[in-house]
Amino acid sequence: MTRLALILSFILSSSMATADDLKRGMGAFLGVGLSIGADQLTPDSSSSTAKFKSQGYLLEVGFDLPFSGGFGAFVSGEAGQSNAINQIQSTTYLEIGSQNFYMAKVGFFLGHFALGGGYRHTDVKVRSMSSPGIGYVESNYSGYLPAGFINYSVDINGRYRAQAELQDVFGTIEGSGSTSKVKINEITAGLRVFFLFD
Amino acid sequence: MAKIFLNLSLVLALTIAVAIGCGEISSAPFNQAASMGSGYLYVSSGSCYGGGVATSAGPANTVSRYDLASGAFVGLVIDYNQLAPGDSPVAIYEYDDDRLLVLVENAGGRRIDLVKKDGSGASTYIINSTALSAVLRSFILLSDFSLLVSKSSAIEKFNSGKARVTMGANPYVNAPAAPCATSTTLISSVTAHSSGKIVYTHAAATPNNRFGVINSTGYSVAGDCLSATAAPTTTALPTRALFHSGGKLLVSYGSTTAASNFIYSYDFNGGTGAVSGATPVFSDGGTIVNGPSSMAEDPATGDVFVANVTSTYNTIERFHFTGNVMTRALTQPFIAYSAQTRCVSDMKVMK
Numbered sequence: 215m216t217r218l219a220l221i222l223s224f225i226l227s228s229s230m231a232t233a234d235d236l237k238r239g240m241g242a243f244l245g246v247g248l249s250i251g252a253d254q255l256t257p258d259s260s261s262s263t264a265k266f267k268s269q270g271y272l273l274e275v276g277f278d279l280p281f282s283g284g285f286g287a288f289v290s291g292e293a294g295q296s297n298a299i300n301q302i303q304s305t306t307y308l309e310i311g312s313q314n315f316y317m318a319k320v321g322f323f324l325g326h327f328a329l330g331g332g333y334r335h336t337d338v339k340v341r342s343m344s345s346p347g348i349g350y351v352e353s354n355y356s357g358y359l360p361a362g363f364i365n366y367s368v369d370i371n372g373r374y375r376a377q378a379e380l381q382d383v384f385g386t387i388e389g390s391g392s393t394s395k396v397k398i399n400e401i402t403a404g405l406r407v408f409f410l411f412d
Numbered sequence: 413m414a415k416i417f418l419n420l421s422l423v424l425a426l427t428i429a430v431a432i433g434c435g436e437i438s439s440a441p442f443n444q445a446a447s448m449g450s451g452y453l454y455v456s457s458g459s460c461y462g463g464g465v466a467t468s469a470g471p472a473n474t475v476s477r478y479d480l481a482s483g484a485f486v487g488l489v490i491d492y493n494q495l496a497p498g499d500s501p502v503a504i505y506e507y508d509d510d511r512l513l514v515l516v517e518n519a520g521g522r523r524i525d526l527v528k529k530d531g532s533g534a535s536t537y538i539i540n541s542t543a544l545s546a547v548l549r550s551f552i553l554l555s556d557f558s559l560l561v562s563k564s565s566a567i568e569k570f571n572s573g574k575a576r577v578t579m580g581a582n583p584y585v586n587a588p589a590a591p592c593a594t595s596t597t598l599i600s601s602v603t604a605h606s607s608g609k610i611v612y613t614h615a616a617a618t619p620n621n622r623f624g625v626i627n628s629t630g631y632s633v634a635g636d637c638l639s640a641t642a643a644p645t646t647t648a649l650p651t652r653a654l655f656h657s658g659g660k661l662l663v664s665y666g667s668t669t670a671a672s673n674f675i676y677s678y679d680f681n682g683g684t685g686a687v688s689g690a691t692p693v694f695s696d697g698g699t700i701v702n703g704p705s706s707m708a709e710d711p712a713t714g715d716v717f718v719a720n721v722t723s724t725y726n727t728i729e730r731f732h733f734t735g736n737v738m739t740r741a742l743t744q745p746f747i748a749y750s751a752q753t754r755c756v757s758d759m760k761v762m763k
Contacts, residue, residue: 309443
């Protein structure tokens with residue numbers, strides 16, 4: 215909590231100090247990003263939590279709407295995919311996961327700093343393999359999850375933008391073709407690069 | 413500009429450290445059923461008995477395993493059609509993490525095999541034509557690695573050294589007197605309480621459709637029959653007894669009379685062997701449970717699997733068992749009819 219508070223105060227002070235350095239113009243942006251994440255999945259049939267580490271890529275397109283004094287709003291949509299592996303310590307058991315998602319986002323920016331939320335559709339697939347055994351067991355889930363994010367952006371010559379974003383996705387989705395559910399909490403940190411269009 | 417890039421780098425690094433790098437690494441399996449902790453539902457298809465119901469001809473004579481969560485077929489463990497002609501697996505029991513015991517009925521060579529769970533091989537564990545001299549039906553591996561084996565008319569015992577243990581010249585449990593009499597026709601299953609007391613089910617026409625409790629030291633005198641409990645109805649034949657982890661003794665009953673297919677629970681006194689509190693925990697007139705040949709518990713959840721061997725069923729159902737009531741877990745069979753569920757002789761949840 216202390217570290218998180220330090221990060222937030224650092225971000226805010228940087229934003230306030232450099233609000234004049236970054237005035238976003240009205241216009242669209244299109245970019246790609248890479249991310250790494252930590253996922254916690256808890257199926258409703260178990261009280262235990264499976265912890266995955268993930269990495270993924272995404273595509274994002276959006277539109278900035280500045281108000282005044284470096285403050286404004288934006289909307290965007292992103293879609294992507296990530297792959298994950300369970301961090302369970304075992305020499306005989308392996309779980310890999312994959313996720314496809316698309317998401318609508320809306321947020322507010324002040325200088326370099328932006329904060330917002332979104333609604334994401336995600337398809338999760340987990341494959342479980344254990345030894346001695348043959349084949350694997352596959353679990354599929356799909357549903358909508360709310361999300362929150364915070365990011366820090368740097369515009370370069372008004373044509374490009376580099377952005378670091380921290381995103382938290384959380385909620386419960388249902389199994390495909392069954393009544394099982396899984397509670398998800400995913401935190402990702404990513405780096406994105408955008409083209410800016412005035 | 414340099415300051416801005418430095419800020420961006422620091423923010424990203426700190427964000428990653430907080431979000432991703434913190435916290436312990438320890439994790440649980442997502443799919444408990446596929447992990448080594450919960451295991452699979454192992455199913456043997458062989459000569460089966462469901463309370464006198466008409467069963468499908470030609471059991472698969474295989475041992476296979478299924479995913480514990482979804483009921484998906486995972487693979488064959490052993491196919492006895494590839495071994496000696498006439499081999500039929502009638503019961504299975506976990507031996508260790510890698511192997512299981514299989515009770516093989518074959519008039520020309522009754523035996524107990526030790527089979528690798530990954531299907532990589534099998535070896536003979538016990539051959540004893542003197543002891544295994546009648547139709548084999550059920551067995552249990554006790555905590556001291558001794559075995560109790562039902563051969564329909566009696567119960568044999570082998571010690572951990574695989575030597576036969578007799579009561580004089582007789583099997584370990586042979587023709588017990590009243591109230592256990594008469595129990596020499598079809599001992600459909602044998603199990604044991606944690607106290608060591610032996611519980612068997614006997615499926616014969618009324619008034620001999622009952623289950624009995626024998627002293628842990630076997631049967632040598634009348635007093636070794638501790639109790640006997642008649643089936644709830646004259647047409648119900650007990651097919652399987654199972655001590656549930658919740659403390660109840662579950663007994664399945666099959667019958668050609670649809671209304672006499674049900675599962676009862678009982679309170680069992682481990683000290684005296686007395687049985688009381690007979691309660692019908694599942695009874696639907698033979699619609700879902702019909703010709704139950706075997707029951708198995710998933711120790712992780714307490715759920716109970718029931719195999720139906722009536723020829724028009726050949727299904728495996730899953731039930732939740734809480735508050736002394738069994739409720740069907742799904743709206744359809746947990747495992748639908750397939751070649752490997754034709755005439756299920758036994759089931760166990762194992763790693």
